[in-house]
Amino acid sequence: MLIGGWDEELTGMYVAKFEAGFPEGNNNTASVKSTVSYTQTNTEVRAVEAGTSGDSIQDVRNWLDGIFGTSLPNISYPVFQPLTYAMNYIDINDAYNICKVMNESGNIYGFNTDSSDTHLMKNSEWGMINYLSYSQYGTNGQDIAINNANLNSGGTKRTVTTGKNGVDSVYAVTGMTQGKTDGAETAVKIDEIKTLSGNTPTTTGSMYAWNQQGGVSASSTGNMTGVYDLSGGTWERTASYVANGHENLQEYGASLAYNENILKTTSTKYTMIYPYDSTVDNSTKADNETNLNAASNANYAKNLKIYGDAIRETSATGIGTSSWQEDYSDYIALYNPFMIRGGDLWNKSHAGRLSFHYSKARSRYNDGFRPVVVPMF
Numbered sequence: 001m002l003i004g005g006w007d008e009e010l011t012g013m014y015v016a017k018f019e020a021g022f023p024e025g026n027n028n029t030a031s032v033k034s035t036v037s038y039t040q041t042n043t044e045v046r047a048v049e050a051g052t053s054g055d056s057i058q059d060v061r062n063w064l065d066g067i068f069g070t071s072l073p074n075i076s077y078p079v080f081q082p083l084t085y086a087m088n089y090i091d092i093n094d095a096y097n098i099c100k101v102m103n104e105s106g107n108i109y110g111f112n113t114d115s116s117d118t119h120l121m122k123n124s125e126w127g128m129i130n131y132l133s134y135s136q137y138g139t140n141g142q143d144i145a146i147n148n149a150n151l152n153s154g155g156t157k158r159t160v161t162t163g164k165n166g167v168d169s170v171y172a173v174t175g176m177t178q179g180k181t182d183g184a185e186t187a188v189k190i191d192e193i194k195t196l197s198g199n200t201p202t203t204t205g206s207m208y209a210w211n212q213q214g215g216v217s218a219s220s221t222g223n224m225t226g227v228y229d230l231s232g233g234t235w236e237r238t239a240s241y242v243a244n245g246h247e248n249l250q251e252y253g254a255s256l257a258y259n260e261n262i263l264k265t266t267s268t269k270y271t272m273i274y275p276y277d278s279t280v281d282n283s284t285k286a287d288n289e290t291n292l293n294a295a296s297n298a299n300y301a302k303n304l305k306i307y308g309d310a311i312r313e314t315s316a317t318g319i320g321t322s323s324w325q326e327d328y329s330d331y332i333a334l335y336n337p338f339m340i341r342g343g344d345l346w347n348k349s350h351a352g353r354l355s356f357h358y359s360k361a362r363s364r365y366n367d368g369f370r371p372v373v374v375p376m377f
Contacts, residue, residue: 014373015121015129018174018210019229019236020095021084022064023076026173031064032108033074036097040252041070043089043363060363062089063171077108078371082175082210085151086234086368092338092361095237095369096120096256100270102371117374120256122272123240123356125372126341127310129227130353133220143325144353145217146232148185148345149176149207172233172345172368175210177218185346220353230353234368235340237361240272240309242299242332244281249337252361272309274332274339275302287335293319295333296358303331314354327352336360340367 023029038060045058059069063085064076075098078087090098102118103111111118132138151171178186188207208214210228219226229236239256241249243265249257256271257264267273277298285291300318307313311331316322318331328350332339336358343351344366359367 010374011377012375013125014375015125015227016080016370016372017227018080018082018084019172019233019368019370020078020087021081021174022062022087023079024064025085027079027081027084029079029081029108031076032106034077034098034101034107035074035104036094036101037074038068038072038090038094040091040094040363041072044365046365049365055365060089062087077102080174082228084174086172086174086229088171088234088365088368089363090367090369091363092120092237092239092253092359092369093255094363096239096253099369099371102373111373115376117376118371119270119374120237120239121370121372122270123238123309123311123339123341124272126236126238127308129220130230130310131308133226133230133353138220138226139222142222144220144222144231145177146343146345146348146351147172147174147176147218147229148178148232148348148351149173149188150185150345151188172229172366174233175215175218175228177208177215177232184348229370230342231355232343232345232347232351234366235344235357235359236342237359237367237369238272238339238341239270240274240332240339241337242274242276242281244276244278244334244337245283246335246337248335248360248362253338272306274299274306276333277302281333285334292334292336292358296331299333300331310354311356315356321350323352323354323356325352325354326350327355328357329355330357332358 023031040060042057043060045056047054050056050058059067061067065073099118099120103113103116151173211224216223219228220230241257243263280298281295297318303312314324315329321328323329338359338361340357340359343355
């Protein structure tokens, strides 16, 4: 099959079964550092984690490395396992870079550059997976359940290795779902997740693991063979943007959007670039919600020729919840030039496999990612 931008015909590709997660924690994978480091020194932190009245910008942090601020460590190779802390607090630049080196020497997967290409998922690849999921080969039009598990320590600092500062546990957890129909968030504790990993009942009574009867409702196929975390968990970054020249393209996504100081305006096999309406999406427009909504709708209307990415075919407007099954349909524009997909655990019924949303692409508590591996034979 031909996948947008590739310079040769592909026989197929592999998609991570779960969202990227941190090693260690509730899995048995040791942390191994890659050759790429984090680049952002601050991040958007949820209020309960920061101990503030609202979400705020704080020193960058994550579950594995604690609070590190300007002491930027190398990024650990992500794991793709169930019941694992989702790998959040990473901007699109760093997500793009770690996905690109998953086949470098010393990686934990056994990949190499001769036989595999690894990269951050694009919108075209997200669309392909989710059209298959929506089809008779998946759930045959039935919605998939949201992963709405929030591993929330309730304000108690976690105990960590010497030298790491404490970070409250406010994280999505891979491969989980809740039985409630409204998809309301449920806070769970690590011992409850460990009980789930043994495939036995939990004290919550309504949380299910990926391999339990209730848990397979969150799979792309309705059984354990499918892809998980497509609805909820964290929003998933995709290598897709509008080349409108906004400073956030370089601030948070220089690796994928720029060739040195030159903005990339043509799609490649690693990125999808969308058209935009320069009359309403330009540098004269102030960064505010009114201008953003106008530009989002205008850019959405400008996109008349891109198909297969599950955007224009499955939604009616560029702002709101007009995607199938009332999923979010907020199109990229102005200071939110990058695309994220799927929704997060707090989005309730508006999260979903066909959901799309605009993003600055800065490091945040509720944004993660998923890679794609292409065999090169």
